Amino acid sequence: MLAASLFGCSSQAEQAGANVGNTDGANHVTSGGPLPVWITKEERAMQRSLSFNDDEPTGSAPPAGYRVPAEYEPVDAVLITWRDYTEVLGQVAVASAAAGAQVLTVSGPASIPGVPANRYRRLGYTSNTAWSRDYGPVGIDDSTHMLGIVDTRYAGYATRPADDAMPCKVANTLDARCYTTSLVLDGGNYMTDGRGNVFLTNVVYEWNSRLSREAVDEALKRYVGARKVHALDYAANPDGEPADGTGHIDMFAKLVGECKVIVAQTSDEPFKSTTDKAATYFRNLACGRGQYEVTRVKGWVSEGTWYTYTNSLIVNDSVIVPFYDDAEKNEEARRAYESAMPGYRVVGINSESTIHSGGSIHCLTKEIPAIR
Template sequence: MPPAPRPGTPGAAPDGTPTAAPDGTPTGTPGARRFPAEWEKHLRTVMSWPASAAVWGEDLPAVRRDVATLARAVAAREPVVLMARPEHRDAARNACGPAVEVLPIAVDDLWARDTVPVFVEEGGKVKGVDFNFNGWGAKQRHGSDAKVARTVLAEYGVERIETRLVAEGGSFETDGQGTLLVTESSVVNDNRNPGMNRDQVEAELRKALGVTKVIWLAGVRGEDITDAHVDCLARFVAPGVVLLDQAFPGTPADVWSRSADQARAVLKNATDATGRTLRVVELQQPDPDRITGRGDAFVSSYMNFYIGGKGVYLPAFGDARADDRAQQIMKQYFPGREIVPVRIDAIAGGGGGIHCATHDIPALG
């Protein structure tokens, strides 16, 4: 594979089209709303301490151990704030160690990616879009998590951007240059946005996030609690470069592999907000006979990684060859960051991953 391009942090041209200078420095209209890429500078990472025994049952202690392991790994390289119910604060602090700041905020579960606001930059400030979390289309009751977005914004004095859309942070993937990847199944869905068609949803996404190009992938409806978030399917690793999930060879075709096939066809014929043709790099899942985790909801996609300021955190599933291949691909695209494999079998067994459990707050400058 040829050398990967260096991620940039461009702005927008006078006509609203994001651009960047050849050296990667931002150009364009000052003050325009922009959805930063995850590889840009972070102020902190936000996580949540799972509280719901009704959801996790006897697996809750193992899930908490995974959350603590992940929090410690990220906190070794950038500030981490862990939201925990007041009555769980001491236990969370003991599990995660002194490098993790524990913030007493009522939460239900660990999915900070979906409950924390989606942050944008505008007018020299960071602002947060509250996407009205409703438990992934009311599939679960999340009374406390529904209030997390407002609480986080108030805690850090960040301006709240209102939108009529119901969505989750895991639904969105951006290159920081105005391009948005999103699965239609997770937002153009009556369990979140009844009566809205795709054009109406796209118009609201452009307004709320400041994006200028939306690339729609079909996704999968009704097969998992998220209705197939994009962050388990396709991820930007640089402007113009998308990693795409690929099933392990010989695995019988199913709704997920067909979703990846559909996404591949769309992405290979798509251009981004700058007019650039996308390069698609497929990243194969591990051998299902070699992974250490199990369960009907187990997510074995490497796509659910998190790009931190100094590290890239991706799951290690126990298939040594596949795990190493994923790490080597990440090294090509993030040569200045440490590649940190993390075992998350309990989290993955609940249908999520590292990206689902983390949420970055961007820093300006």
């Protein structure tokens, strides 16, 4: 049986507004085209018209025994949403199936070339975006060996209602429990070592500004398996907004193994200061009998877009890494991953078409961990 928990877009604001065009952010998306990962100015305006009476996160929390596995732990399946960027998604699906995972697609085609029929399942839901990470599966209940879904409030709750409703729909399809909370948390801003250390950026406190920092940390412990919360800075532009559009941790850091992390490295500000600070934080962070082993991988800004190789997906013995239109940088990234993850197959997929929307391979996918 598939094991996982669904993360992100909660079903608590079913307002309309499915295809709002972008007019802000550091990246470039044509108005009326695919929605970016970040929440646009128009969407924010719509969200400000909503009011919530909850002064603290509400909903049913998972029981004791609920655990969120690290992304480098065994994977049963990979969930993708077949909307926009289908050439990239098709390659991700093939690589995921080759690594032994079942491929689940939201509104996908009847079949995907290169994906065996016995490893493919189509889920007939509707969606607003292709960004499965922000409403995808998160964890399992190790005490009962059952699938559990945590449905947090998606940052785009007001204008992406189909995405917002996804967690409990998937839970119902996979015969899983769905636990809801009003805590705003996107899957791209969540990283864990599987032992209760949760890494994210301070943008989580801004999205939950109605709550104190202590209340947010307590909600993370109650709902998504955190024992200790590690909140890092994100790169901000002069207006204090995330320079990459989202402020998500997966845009500059990636846990790739026990006490191992890959962190972006760049000479471009404001990313240089933030990524160097993150690398130092991990180097000084106790892990096992030592500290984290930190591998740096190049990142850069071009025409307002932040290019990162940390936005990758680990599927069993493979790691699927975003590549771009720069063969030399791609090869450097391949070597960095091979150094940090010996024995893994590094699969590069050109993600030039997606990165301008603020995301890449990790943002487009969500792994469903295997039940032990």
